[in-house]
Amino acid sequence: xxxxxxxGEFGLIARVTANRRQPAGTLLGPGDDAAVxxxxxxxxxxxxxxxxxxxxxxLDWSTPEQVGRKAAAANLADVAAMGAVPTxxxxxxxxxxSTPVETLEGLADGLWAEATAxxxxxxxxxxxxxATLVVSVTALGDLEGRExxxxxxxxxxxxxxxxxxxxxAAAGLAVLSRGFRSPVAVVGAHRVPEPPYAxxxxxxxxxxxxxxxxxxxxxxxxxxxxxxxxxxxxxxxxTLQVPARLAEVASALGADPLHWxxxxxxxxxxxxxxxxxxxxxxxxxxxxxxxxxxxxPGVLVDGRPYAEPAGWDHFAR
Amino acid sequence: xxxxxxxGEFGLIARVTANRRQPAGTLLGPGDDAAVxxxxxxxxxxxxxxxxxxxxxxLDWSTPEQVGRKAAAANLADVAAMGAVPTxxxxxxxxxxSTPVETLEGLADGLWAEATAxxxxxxxxxxxxxATLVVSVTALGDLEGRExxxxxxxxxxxxxxxxxxxxxAAAGLAVLSRGFRSPVAVVGAHRVPEPPYAxxxxxxxxxxxxxxxxxxxxxxxxxxxxxxxxxxxxxxxxTLQVPARLAEVASALGADPLHWxxxxxxxxxxxxxxxxxxxxxxxxxxxxxxxxxxxxPGVLVDGRPYAEPAGWDHFAR
Numbered sequence: 001x002x003x004x005x006x007x008g009e010f011g012l013i014a015r016v017t018a019n020r021r022q023p024a025g026t027l028l029g030p031g032d033d034a035a036v037x038x039x040x041x042x043x044x045x046x047x048x049x050x051x052x053x054x055x056x057x058x059l060d061w062s063t064p065e066q067v068g069r070k071a072a073a074a075n076l077a078d079v080a081a082m083g084a085v086p087t088x089x090x091x092x093x094x095x096x097x098s099t100p101v102e103t104l105e106g107l108a109d110g111l112w113a114e115a116t117a118x119x120x121x122x123x124x125x126x127x128x129x130x131a132t133l134v135v136s137v138t139a140l141g142d143l144e145g146r147e148x149x150x151x152x153x154x155x156x157x158x159x160x161x162x163x164x165x166x167x168x169a170a171a172g173l174a175v176l177s178r179g180f181r182s183p184v185a186v187v188g189a190h191r192v193p194e195p196p197y198a199x200x201x202x203x204x205x206x207x208x209x210x211x212x213x214x215x216x217x218x219x220x221x222x223x224x225x226x227x228x229x230x231x232x233x234x235x236x237x238x239t240l241q242v243p244a245r246l247a248e249v250a251s252a253l254g255a256d257p258l259h260w261x262x263x264x265x266x267x268x269x270x271x272x273x274x275x276x277x278x279x280x281x282x283x284x285x286x287x288x289x290x291x292x293x294x295x296x297p298g299v300l301v302d303g304r305p306y307a308e309p310a311g312w313d314h315f316a317r
Numbered sequence: 318x319x320x321x322x323x324x325g326e327f328g329l330i331a332r333v334t335a336n337r338r339q340p341a342g343t344l345l346g347p348g349d350d351a352a353v354x355x356x357x358x359x360x361x362x363x364x365x366x367x368x369x370x371x372x373x374x375x376l377d378w379s380t381p382e383q384v385g386r387k388a389a390a391a392n393l394a395d396v397a398a399m400g401a402v403p404t405x406x407x408x409x410x411x412x413x414x415s416t417p418v419e420t421l422e423g424l425a426d427g428l429w430a431e432a433t434a435x436x437x438x439x440x441x442x443x444x445x446x447x448a449t450l451v452v453s454v455t456a457l458g459d460l461e462g463r464e465x466x467x468x469x470x471x472x473x474x475x476x477x478x479x480x481x482x483x484x485x486a487a488a489g490l491a492v493l494s495r496g497f498r499s500p501v502a503v504v505g506a507h508r509v510p511e512p513p514y515a516x517x518x519x520x521x522x523x524x525x526x527x528x529x530x531x532x533x534x535x536x537x538x539x540x541x542x543x544x545x546x547x548x549x550x551x552x553x554x555x556t557l558q559v560p561a562r563l564a565e566v567a568s569a570l571g572a573d574p575l576h577w578x579x580x581x582x583x584x585x586x587x588x589x590x591x592x593x594x595x596x597x598x599x600x601x602x603x604x605x606x607x608x609x610x611x612x613x614p615g616v617l618v619d620g621r622p623y624a625e626p627a628g629w630d631h632f633a634r
Contacts, residue, residue, distance in 0.1 A: 136409030
């Protein structure tokens with residue numbers, strides 16, 4: 001099994017870029033100083049997300065391919081949350097020189113798998129040696145002539161809606177943290193999120209006034225949206241139907257599945273606000289209302305502050 | 318002095334994004350799921366470069382601001398090497414939770430300083446905790462209606478030309494490695510490169526057939542260009558005038574200044590090939606010729622293979 005320092009930087013790049021099929025929007029792929037990607041809208045959406053080993057993933061819990069898929073998904077979901085369609089991925093990789101090439105090929109396979117699922121290519125990147133494995137992914141996207149759906153457009157009276165799973169990755173993490181490897185449904189949700197990519201542009205077309213990728217937790221991210229919009233978001237907990245599988249896992253671990261759904265991150269659902277008369281696109285469920293901020297912007301659950309910490313601040317003690 | 322885990326992820330982001338002035342091309346800056354950047358050409362140039370503490374920089378040799386400038390410059394030079402004009406930067410940062418906020422503010426100041434120098438903004442990014450400080454920067458650029466200048470367009474008969482400094486960063490690194498802090502001119506070149514950004518688009522306008530950012534070393538990077546173009550590049554060493562300051566430093570250290578110029582990386586000069594009848598833009602100097610590959614593509618110095626290792630492969634033993 002070769003390691004990175006045996007094949008070298010250029011050897012690795014040759015191996016992970018060989019035989020990859022770029023979509024038509026990749027006008028110039030890897031191998032030059034920079035890539036060239038189609039931006040037909042005349043504006044490009046861009047975001048960067050960083051995943052670190054032992055913080056965001058563990059290679060004894062996830063395969064390298066799963067880590068690659070997750071790193072790509074986190075960024076592609078951010079593009080979708082603007083109402084945009086992804087157009088390309090780039091990756092900045094730092095890892096120990098002793099890393100097996102197979103691990104890095106698996107990572108690249110995962111990045112490619114998720115990229116291919118949304119019709120884009122991995123168009124460029126860089127690799128450097130580091131004591132810690134760090135995967136920094138940048139995603140680009142196209143707005144197709146629409147205005148970006150920001151976090152700041154929610155207005156009192158709007159409907160708050162959700163598309164995609166929440167709480168599943170948190171359940172999976174809870175299971176793995178206790179030394180179990182099943183049920184596969186929740187463990188798999190921690191390993192590889194399934195963001196509803198197409199729901200982002202669909203929400204934009206349906207008139208969404210604000211949108212956010214649920215990466216830190218539903219309440220935390222609705223809190224960011226509420227802050228940016230200067231409104232109060234009231235989530236109606238009865239609208240959040242607890243899936244039977246989540247209820248089972250919670251029961252087995254003595255946990256509260258609704259707490260996972262309200263505060264668990266990393267599922268990369270999309271949350272958005274729509275005008276009261278909008279027809280929600282397929283897959284979207286109304287989960288609350290936007291109200292006047294009153295004493296200040298924030299999030300309520302059934303009209304009251306939620307008692308538990310609402311989500312994930314990466315460095316907070 | 319606060320550390321990152323004391324102010325938290327969102328506290329840090331608030332501090333490094335406050336009071337920054339975005340250029341007109343930043344249509345939506347930091348603070349949402351993704352940024353939106355103007356791409357008037359309808360295509361976007363994109364590249365990613367990773368810098369790792371103790372590999373690419375040392376915080377006892379460089380200030381955080383210098384590291385930020387260097388990380389930005391490495392990427393902005395790649396955009397210039399396509400003949401494009403930079404439009405935006407994004408940064409993926411991984412660092413220990415114990416990192417002083419002042420260090421990260423310095424890094425951000427440096428990224429902003431270099432971005433501002435070329436008229437772009439730092440439009441987005443992410444920060445995560447990691448045992449190692451890793452800075453992954455992505456730069457975007459606009460081709461202004463021109464075709465990208467790739468590495469693969471050099472043709473036999475073309476003139477090989479250089480714009481910008483070579484060997485200075487290598488001299489600076491040699492000085493620092495021996496425990497000295499001066500002369501400032503070469504140490505400064507290691508800390509903060511001075512890529513000739515405008516020379517990239519100027520070369521494209523002048524008809525450059527191929528171009529590359531000199532980051533690994535002149536011969537190594539001309540080797541990449543020669544490989545991609547399927548040609549032989551012959552560098553005429555008498556055209557590389559050794560600057561007096563470089564000669565002095567080399568003499569003091571018992572080193573060969575021409576070797577630094579041929580093999581030293583990280584100055585981010587631009588090397589390009591031009592048709593034989595092209596007028597070189599200001600700042601460009603002819604340093605050699607493109608020849609038929611014959612027995613295979615590669616680089617010669619004065620018609621002969623260069624005896625020393627030609628450059629930098631990040632992981633090669």
